[in-house]
Amino acid sequence: MDMVFRLIAKERKRLREQLQLIPSENYASSAVMRAVGSVLMNKYSEGQVGKRYYQGNVNIDDVERLCKERALKLFGLDGDKWGVNVQGLSGSPANLAVYVALLEPGERIMSMFLPEGGHLSHGWHMPHKKVSFVSKIWDVEFYHVDRKTRVFDYDQIERQALRFKPKLLISGGTAYPREIDHKRMGQITRKVGAYYLADIAHEAGLVAAGVNSSPFPHADVVMMTTHKTLRGPRGAIIISRKKLAQKIDSAVFPGLQGGPHNHTIAGIAVCLAEAQRASFRHYAKQVVVNAQVLASELAAAGFDLVSGGTDKHLLLVDLRTIGISGWVAAWALEYANIIVNRNTVPQETASPYYPSGLRMGTPAITTRGMKEREMRRIAGWIVAVIEHSRKWVLPEGKQQRRLFAQRFHKRLAIDGTLDLIAKEVKRFARRFPIP
Ligand SMILES: Cc1ncc(COP(=O)(O)O)c(C=O)c1O
DSSP states (O other): OOHHHHHHHHHHHHHHHSEEOOTTOOOOOHHHHHHHTSGGGGOOOOEETTEESSSOOHHHHHHHHHHHHHHHHHTTOOTTTEEEEOOOSSHHHHHHHHHHHHOOTTOEEEEEOGGGTOOGGGTOOBTTBOOSTHHHHSEEEEEOBOTTTOSBOHHHHHHHHHHHOOSEEEEOOSSOOSOOOHHHHHHHHHHHTOEEEEEOTTTHHHHHTTSSOOSTTTOSEEEEESSSTTOOSSOEEEEEEHHHHHHHHHIIIIIIOSSOOHHHHHHHHHHHHHTTSHHHHHHHHHHHHHHHHHHHHHHHTTOEEGGGSOSSSEEEEEGGGTTOOHHHHHHHHHHTTEEOEEEOOTTOOSOSSSOSEEEEEOHHHHHTTOOHHHHHHHHHHHHHHHHHHTTOOOOSSHHHHHHHHHHHHHHHHTOHHHHHHHHHHHHHHTTSOOO
16 A cells, blocks of 8 residues: 555544644544545636636536535625635735735735634734744734733724724734624724725634625625535635625636636535534534633633633633643643643743644534534643643753753653543543544
């Protein structure tokens, strides 16, 4: 057997035996995987439905048309008012296509500050380094959460927008646990004459199910990834006001991409049909209930939940009050078969590689059928691992950290307490099937 298939089998085993609490991950259904692994990957189809630059696209046209129709139906949108593009290869290129379509180089973007939960593709830059290429092309300024509450103060965002006068205001991020007030964001953009891009990469499935509020009445463009709460293949959907749709289509192709990934578009079409079922709505509701139970269990154990809790699928824990680095905690949890993100937190005092927080989410474990009872058990293990790991203090200095890391991994591998929890978690996880 080709080594690659052995590695795939190993990854399947890992996905089954560990608890995946990374909020941007999920388990796509067997039907989605079948579509993505289909003959559609053989075809070139540059262009749009009914207007291709390649011959032989009768079936591809039908798949892409169906995918777009399903996207409109899922979000309850009128095809005369909204345009859909499903060709973006993933969330970051789809966001880039939106900027290319709506902005001239040098124009202004206002977006959420990355260390407080924003996203790289929204133009991340530091005073001494333009990290995202977006920040080399456009003039990007960030807005912040309130220092005390660690949630957005929309009056403050409005004052900043009136001063900075962006052409594009973006909401959405990777680690903000609260719902966005799309209505307010839409009002702000209209006041300053900007476009409003709602990036619901994370929340798409929750919005589709009506569990989080819809940005559609208020946004000019909505971008979503299809592989997070929407539970499809890796990809993106851009839905825009009809008057912007042509510009967005041209920015995707020929502006930024060549042939679309038709097998992915087919997988997206399958996941959009799945998301229309009542069972998906129950799933999305349970995702949020699970995240809230996990958050309240951790809070009861003395953990500092950023913003005090969550309205959605993810929670962010600031570990500074516990006195353990996010890096140490995330690795200790991985040895206990619990996979979370180490993450920056508002008013971060450490580096992104060794941040002060943990980000956790419930989309994947909820797909496996876990409910409130299971969340309580998982929270218990998380607390036990972190309490046990407080003794490991991350040193300062590059050299010292390298040495510490080497010894740390050896210690974790033979740690009796973690080993015991790892075995319990594995036994527990195996009871919940994956597609
Ligand atoms: C808010 C947000 N936007 C965009 C993206 C980019 O998606 P991708 O990783 O598919 O490029 C992500 C991914 O995590 C995200 O969270």
